[in-house]
Amino acid sequence: MALLPINTVLPQLMKALHTHTGVVLVAPPGAGKTTRIPLALLEDELFANQRILMLEPRRLAARTAARFMAAALGEQVGETVGYRVRLDTRVGPKTRIEVITEGVLTRMLQHDPGLEGVGIVIFDEFHERNLHADLGLALCLQAQALLRDDLRILVMSATLDAQAVAKLMGQAPVIISDGQSYEVATHYLERQIEARLGAATSVARIEAAVVRSISDALDKHEEGDVLVFLPGTGEIRRVESRLKAMKLGSSVQIMPLYGSLPQESQDKAIAPAVPGIRKIVLTTSIAESSLTVGGIRIVIDSGLSRVPRFSPRTGMARLETVQVSLASADQRRGRAGRLGPGTCYRLWTEAEHKLLVPLSRPEIAEADLAPLALELAAWGVADPLELQWLDPPPQAAFSQARSLLVQLGALHADGSITAAGRQMAGLGMHPRLAHMVLSAIPLGLGELACELAAMLNERDILKGDPATPNADLRLRLEALHMAMRSGFEYSSGDFGRVEHGAMPRLQHNTKESELGSAMKAPLYHEGFSVDLAACKRIWTEAKQWKKELQLTRPYNTEDVFACGLLLAFAFPDRIGQRRAQGSFRLSNGRGATFAQMQPLSAAAYLVAAELDDQGTDSRVYLAAPIDIEEVERHFHSSIEQQKVTAWDESVQAVRSRTYVRLGALLLKDMANHSPHPDEVLAALLNGISEQGWATMLPWSKAANQLRERLRFMHRHDAEWPDVSDEALTESLGHWLAPHLHGMKSRGDLQRLNVVDVLESLLSWEQRRMLNEWAPTHITVPSGSRIAIDYSDCEAPTLAVRLQELFGLKQTPRIARERVPLLLHLLSPAQRPVQVTSDLASFWSNTYFEVKKDLKGRYPKHYWPDDPLVAMPTSRVRPKNIQ
Structure with missing residues (x-):
């Protein structure tokens, strides 16, 4: 060695x-x-x-x-x-x-x-x-x-x-340990590629820059293979297509390298090229470490990587394109110096390089933690902090994961694992998919669930015309079975074509009125490309799971229509109810839409298996329809009936409804004809409180006067009821509720006698004392019975014509002579000429000045020189004085 x-x-x-x-x-x-x-x-x-x-x-x-x-x-x-x-x-x-x-x-x-x-x-x-x-x-x-x-x-x-x-x-x-590496010359761009992580146009710019760099590298360097780092398989395929269109010659081979590529293709990309052949390997971050790709002397780095991101707020995961870290960039660069001096082309500027983060964030900080939470529960750990972590799981994401597992029946509320959860953990798949498979087996759908689970672990197997999108997973399941029946060989290469008529059970352009509750005949089908390599991987994985679970039931063509139900077992939080054409509300409260109209846009209910986490409404990429009857039958334990008796402002009355809900979805809304009287009363009081009792109740002149008299009494004796605005608002249930029996609407409230309502607050003794202490009227010397105005409880007012008080020496008093009235002395035209609470002082000091003015303006009226002995009158002049 x-x-x-x-x-x-x-x-x-x-x-x-x-x-x-x-x-x-x-x-x-x-x-x-x-x-x-x-x-x-x-x-x-x-x-x-x-x-x-x-x-x-x-x-x-x-x-x-x-x-x-x-x-x-x-x-x-x-x-x-x-x-x-x-x-x-x-x-x-x-x-x-x-x-x-x-x-x-x-x-x-x-x-x-x-x-x-x-x-x-x-x-x-x-x-x-x-x-x-x-x-x-x-x-x-x-x-x-x-x-x-x-x-x-x-x-x-x-x-x-x-x-x-x-x-x-x-x-x-x-x-x-020291490494064995050679010098690597590093080149940066002179100008930044605009909006590196933005829309499709910026992705196209980066792909174009990659292609130019490859072409330049081949021209500048006569030997050595090229390793190109791209964020994902989509970019790899598009760059591959561009390079093939350039006709680089038979001495240059273009080889993709990514995780889901068949093993033979991976081995070919890793192995050194045969003499006389230069190799261009288009790869993802899979080749950053661990692998040694033979023959590489040139690295072209897009500076991008695709990583999973999970949002605890929405409960959804997505792949996000991010800039690489300094450590990753150095790992990629080092691939060019394994065999000898090499060259690295970085498609970013030196200024951008200085802004790169030192290390990538650990996956535990970004990923869906449901699998982790289930593994910990199976291990016997309820609190992750019982273990030693380099970075502990984020609390919010872990809490969301546990909530999901409780919803799936994998965990008890205290975080301990259930029997079903232990079964789910033993399957070695995401808890959502494990729950789907285990729930499907008793229904005779375990085989289909295994296929669906394997399919959801792969990228989409269908590629079609963007102008006629179709997110229906049933189409993919049928394509999978067609691929299986054909031995995964429609034609050479990774992709086969599904042409018009190739899927006879899936109809084209079915009208919405013909869809039926289960939408059993939607779907465009012509012109889709099927990724046969992915189909083969899906079939192999599904077959392995079927073997482990001893599932041998033969495939039934009708099974495909259970796809929506199976998805609901995996994604109960993503059952969607149509709110408009192509727009849905999910059971988790989020919105979901299709980017373009398609057959599933007309579904009354669907389940979203794959969607993004962008904006107010997530975009749906994969889904299947489901019948409301299936939802009610299989998710009855999660469906809640809520009887709501509440004030309806639009009709100004109490309305009682029964709402049937699945999470945020309103499945049924029915009238409740026999609400409990206490609930009706509470709702009516809420309505009165919201609208304001001052406007909702029929306040007569007598009722308003009584309330003002009571306020006056409370001002002088706290034992009397407090009927201020604040007190009546806070104690609405105390003073008003006993009088609302049988009432439901604003119209009913108009039958109330508010005087009786207020008097019910008084004891027998207080009722007797009220007229004595706070009379409604007072008789003045002219014989007129004048109402007392209690609107100012500090100073009750008597507005009376000056001539009617002739002969009255002192100010009238109430509350057993304790409180003088505030007199508004009026002219014959009922206009105030003096305001006083000291009538005696007025007669002696002010009357004569007022008399001069009034006599000039009202010469026919009686203006005596001595008001204390003059005859009071409500007329122009007393009868016996002409």
Whole structure:
């Protein structure tokens, strides 16, 4: 075996593993850590007769590392060295080194927490901080502390905060290895590509810049293969198409490299090119670390990566294109210097480079935590803080994940796992999909659910004309079965064409009136391209799950119409009710729309399986219709009936309705003809409170006067009821409710006698005292009975013509002579000429001046010289004075 840089630190590493249960190794790309260290451990007596588990963040890296190590031993994969990844296992009875993906480790730990027979667990490329890597390390550390104090843990990475990991592992020793790399010349753009992360136009600009850079690199460099980093498979295919259109010649081969590519194609992209051929490898971040792509001397980096983002606010995950971190950019650049001096073209400016974040955020901070929460519950941990984490799960996202699992029946309200939850955890799929499969089995739909689950794990298998979109998952299921029946071979290449008439059960241009409640005949179908490679992966995964669950029922063509129901089991929070053509309200309260009109736009109800998390309404990409009868039958435990008796402002009356709801969806709205009288009363009082009792009640002149008299009495004696605005508002139920029996509307309220309502607040003694203390009227010397105005409870007022008070020496008093009235002395025209509460002073000091003025204006009226002995009159002059 060739001497690798990692060999120089192997003795130090072995010594550390003999004396410590945890070690951190920092080694740059190309040092040989991935393939050399497991083989070295195989020969160490510390791990004699024990298995070595090495975790890789990606399936491609796991298979490649296992094949390389097996070849170094002169063996086939599956002998001493094997691997376990999703849908592919190559291990045998003699296998001692198992290269696995992190999800596989979680399954192994759940099945055997002590990892019996395992001597060491190696976390390779830990800097990628995948969710399962963080979880796997946390579980291994607890297993080590509680069950296996002899279990070794080795964390390896090229770019890592080694001290933080070492501290997490109990101050584990840190070993640093030099790498073997050559000088890499780095070139930046002189001008920024506008709106790098914006709309489709900016994506097209970046793709165009990539193509130009590839062309320039081929012209400038006569040898060396090219590795191009792009954010996703869509960009890879479009760049590939552009390059093929350039006719670069037979000496240049264009090879995609991404996770879902068939293994043969992946192997071809990784292997060195044959002599005389230059290779252009278009890849995602899958080639950043772990993999060595043979022959690479030139790297072209778009500077973009696609990462999952989860929103606890909406409960939805999406893929988001982001700028790479400094660490990732350096990893990519280093790929050009593995074999000799290389060149890296970075499609961003030096100014932009200085703004890159040092490290990418760990997936645990951004991802959907429902799988993590279920794994922890299956492990027996309700609170994630019971474990040791480099970065603990965010509280909001974890809380949302637990709420979802409770809704799916996987957890009890206290966070402990249910029997169904344990079954779900054992299936090794997302809890939503596991719940769907387990719920489908009793209905005889388990086989279809496995296919649907596998399909939802893949990218969309159909590509069609954007002008005639179709988000219906049933179309994809039928395409899957057509692909299966044809042996996944419509034509050469990855894609086959589904032409007009190829799917006879799916009708074209069905009218909305013909759709029926289940929409059993929607769907455009001509001209769709089917991704046959993806179909084959889906079928293989579904077949494996069916085998594990012992599902053997043959496919029934009618099963496809249960697609919506199955999706509802997985996404009960995304059952949608149409609110307008193409627009839906989801049961979680969010909105959802189709970007363009299509057959599903007319569905009364649907379930959204894939949507984004942008704006007020999310855009629906994949969905299936569902019957309301299916919703009511299978989700009855989540459906709530709510009887609401409330004031309806539009009709000014109390209305009682029964609402049937599924989350935020109103399924039924029915009149309730027998509401409870107490509920009617409460609703009527609410209506009066909202509208204002002053306007809702029939306040007569007598009622208003009585209220003012009561306010006057309360002002002088707190034992009397408080009828101020504030008091009446706060005590509405006390003073008004007893008089509202049988009433429901504003019209009914007009029958109220408010005088009686207010008098009911008084005791018998208070009623007797009221007229004595606060009379409604007072008789003046002229014999007239004048009303007292109590609107100002501080100073009740008597407005009376001056001539009617002749002969009255003192101001009239109420409240048993305690309170003088405020006199408004009026002219014959009923206009105030004087306001006083001291009538005696007025007669002696002011009357004569007022008399002069009034006599001049009203000469025919009686204006005596001595008002104290004059005859009072309500006429122009007393009868006996002419």
